[in-house]
Amino acid sequence: MTDFHYSVDSDGVATITWDIQGKSMNVLSMEGLAELEAHIDTALSDEAVKGVIITSAKADFAGGMDLNVIARMKEMAGDQPEKGLFDGIMSMHRCLRKIERAGMDPKTLKGGKPVVAALPGTALGIGLEIPLACHRIIAAENPKAKIGLPEIMVGIFPGAGGTTRLARKLGAMGAAPFLLEGKLSDPKKAKSAGLIDEVVPADDLMTRAKEWVLGAKDADLVKPWDAKGYKMPGGAPYHPAGFMTFVGASAMINGKTQGVYPAAKALLSAVYEGAQVPFDTALKIEARWFVHVLMNPSSGAMIRSLFINKEALEKGANRPQVADEKVRKLGVLGAGMMGAGIAYVAANAGIDVVLIDAQQAAAEKGKGYAEGVLDKGIKRGKLSEAKKAEVLGRITPTTDYDALASCDLVIEAVFEDPKVKAEVTTKAETVLPDDAIFATNTSTLPISDLAKASARPGQFIGIHFFSPVDKMLLVEIIKGRETGDRAVAKALDFVRQIRKTPIVVNDARFFYANRCIIPYLNEGMRMVREGVAPALVENAAKLMGMPLGPLQLVDETSLDLGAKIAKATRVAMGDSYADGDVDEVVFWMVEQGRLGRKSAAGFYTYDDKGKRQGLWQGIADKFPKSDDQPDLITVQHRLMFAQALEAVRALEEGVLEDIREGDVGAILGWGFAPWSGGPFSWLDMLGPEFAVSVCDDLEARFGARFSAPELLRQMAKTGRGFYANRESAAA
Incomplete structure (x- = not known):
């Protein structure tokens, strides 16, 4: 079974068609990469071939890289995973560079064979990185198609030359939305932005691709960065305009990621360093930074939760074996x-x-x-x-x-x-x-x-x-x-x-998501009652990658709802109810008429249009700030462990049956620090022994709610994390 099919027509135009059998979307594997390179070699060595079209037999071109390949690269490299990853990435660069140079003389830049990418539909990740190495990108008119490089959304960045090529094609500023935000565009918008070259009616796609191949001149095949005198659009880092761009980009990244997403910082480093050296050296720099990110546990956790586990759950990983129940x-x-x-x-x-x-x-x-x-x-x-x-x-x-x-x-x-x-x-x-x-x-x-x-x-x-x-x-x-x-x-x-x-x-009670998010909200309000500065509480959360601080999230969900839930929970739990000190804050805020965003008054102040202005200073009248403020790590541990320990208890009690659902649900449900991969992945990063030691310290200082669950204590004794145990059980 092959992933790519090769044919040559009577006019000498070779067509390499991507069509993975049994899958609705093409994804690249290392075996597929070897096939693609072999077909490119065949086309370049065949004197009868005048040029090449790379296309797909499916409605879409490709959905990206098979991210399971990355895990296999690490495993196959044994005790040198970095080398295994680097060698694998460089093999991709070799193949794509071969497409880009297309057999041309390295000195005269002549004699190459034109290679065009003909995209019938969606082209994501490696599905755009391959076309970016081609000499022309032509897409079919298809408003449903998405074109872009979304890797940053799962904790990595385009590492098969996409980062370097797009930055050199559009400049750092022009490429930023597509690299740093994972922005996706339909074909017309992609052409307008400069990602692709042409958009044609779907029925004309292959005709136009062949026409371009047969009419291409030597100059059409030379990429700007291979031409003499190339200058990076917007300026390189050592140019005054480029310097300001990179300074601004660095500030923007740190402002948006709070420094907890390693991929964004590594991507900018790859662009910055790569812009100061020849193109082939820049590809090596990109590969090294890409490996650096892949070796970071955050990257693996994000890929596992936001791609592999999420996809498995969407495909029915835990669905009972009964007949189709599609809703009519x-x-x-x-x-x-x-x-x-x-x-x-x-x-x-x-x-x-x-x-x-x-x-x-x-x-x-x-x-x-x-x-x-x-x-x-x-x-x-x-x-x-x-x-x-x-x-x-x-x-x-x-x-x-x-x-x-x-x-x-x-x-x-x-x-x-x-x-x-x-x-x-x-x-x-x-x-x-x-x-x-x-x-x-x-x-x-x-x-x-x-x-x-x-x-x-x-x-x-x-x-x-x-x-x-x-x-x-x-x-x-x-x-x-x-x-x-x-x-x-x-x-x-x-x-x-x-x-x-x-x-x-x-x-x-509260199922899983609400059960875990309520302790986060409560811990934030509990600290305010203790005299911890509200700004410290909020910023500590954001510096851990939480999208909203607990006080802002309370405002969004409304304090009167919180009061209603507190009253019902107190009735249900009786003497075991342990959040009376939190209720003091909630009920006082409700008495003040500060119900949250919906009343334009809560822990934050709001303008006439409901836009958040800043923390309400009046909270200090009732709960004054203490002169002795806790350190940042203590506040962060309280906020994160409040959630993560509740997730462990949910698993321990059988409310949660699968840690994959616990991690994916936490990220998608309430935004649990996505960089961590979810609460179970985060605890695995810390290690069960260290996590228990933090719990013991927090319990001694702040109460029994931080007591380590027995499941976590048993794991600390063995040193094996949640996912290691899951893999052992599945083996």
């Missing part, structure tokens, strides 16, 4: 913000939706939410009026429960009141088909308790969306005590249909 028609009970959001994402995925509310006007307003999201898409040029009409046509707003008669899945999203939920459950089940699955979108109420209102608890499940539904990638599926496999499969298949990432957990 969805019922949504409650047309408020959550219900309306669920209706929109389902309709946008091609599912017919019945949206029910007590009042027709409310149901219509819920449909209006979808219209508002779609209008924004039209304004940004992302979709057409016809597409908008199609999506809205799938949503039927009504007050009539009989409309649920043909639904195979219903999700209730009414008020967090057990009585209200029980009422709508009964009304819906009266008309639903016998095999329909009923789901609740509750964020706090135990699923098993809510299932008592159901006549068929085996078909009752929790599907917990995060707000706003259309933007948040995670969906938490919660199994009640009696939930059956078919209900789990239905929930997983539905989440796959709406293109989100699922995790499956067992029923418990």
Whole structure:
């Protein structure tokens, strides 16, 4: 079986076609790279071949590198993983450089064979790095196609020449959005930005590619950086303009990453150092920095969680072995913000939706939410009026429960009141088909308790969306005590249909995500009560890679909601409730009318447009800052361990069944320091023995909530982390 196919037509144009059998998207493996290089060698040595087209037989060109290859490179290198990685990366550079030079005389830069990349659709990562080494990039008109270098999003950077070539092609400033932010563009925008050279109608793609090959001159094959007198657009680092660019880029990177994402800093270093030396030396510098990043545990953790594990969960890694449960028609009970959001994402995925509310006007307003999201898409040029009409046509707003008669899945999203939920459950089940699955979108109420209102608890499940539904990638599926496999499969298949990432957990108070995020919020407020400077609390969190400090996140979720949850939790837990000191802060803030962003007053102040202005100084009137402030590491440990230990307890108690779901869910659900790969990956980085020693210190100084779980203590004795244990169990 081959990944690349080679043919030569009667005009002497060779076509190398990428087409991996059994996969919907091409991804590059080391075996595939060897095939590609062999075909390039054949074309360059064959006098009958006048030029080469590299294209794909699939609808898209390529989705990038098979990141599992990186792990295999390390393993195959034995006790010299850095050398194994460096040699592997340099083999890619050799192949792409061979394409770029195309057999031309190194002195005269003449006699080469033109190589053109013909992209039928999406070209990401190595799928763009290969075209960047070609002499021309022609893409088909395809508004759904995405072109770019998204590697930075999974903790690495373009390491097969993409960093060096794009920086030299566009200049450091022009390349920054594509390298440092992973910006993706459709073909027309990619051409406008200078990433590619031409966009043609899809039917003309191969014709135009062949036409260019046959008409190309020697000068068309010489890349700017290989030509005499090349100057980097915008200026090299030693040029006054270039110097200012790199100073600004360094400040921007540190401002955005807070120094915790090694890939961004390494990328800038590769560009900065590479811009001062010849191109081939720059490729070696890029390779060395790329290996440096790959050897950083953060990179491996991010790749594992945000690519390998995330992809596995989306493909149904933990799906019960039952028949396909694809949703045909969805019922949504409650047309408020959550219900309306669920209706929109389902309709946008091609599912017919019945949206029910007590009042027709409310149901219509819920449909209006979808219209508002779609209008924004039209304004940004992302979709057409016809597409908008199609999506809205799938949503039927009504007050009539009989409309649920043909639904195979219903999700209730009414008020967090057990009585209200029980009422709508009964009304819906009266008309639903016998095999329909009923789901609740509750964020706090135990699923098993809510299932008592159901006549068929085996078909009752929790599907917990995060707000706003259309933007948040995670969906938490919660199994009640009696939930059956078919209900789990239905929930997983539905989440796959709406293109989100699922995790499956067992029923418990706050489930998994909320269970872990609440201690983070509480620890932040607890420190404010103790007299820790609010700015120290917030900045300590951000310097650990948390997207929002705990006080800002409380503002976003609202303090009155926090007060409501605190009261309900206190009633449920009785004497074991341990957050009374946090409640003092929450209830006082509510009494002051400072409910968070929605009231334009919380831990932060806001202007008339709701824009956050800064921390509210009035908090010191009630909770004055102590003269003796804790060190940064102590504050960070309190905030991070508050979350991570709760994740371990969730695993220990069986709420969480798979650490992969724990890590992916933490990053996508509440933004747990993505650089770390998630709480279990983070604890593995620290090492169980060190983690337990930190817990013991925190427990002695701040209380039993930092007590190391027994599972972590046992791991400290063996020295084996969570993923090492998982791999042993799987072996």
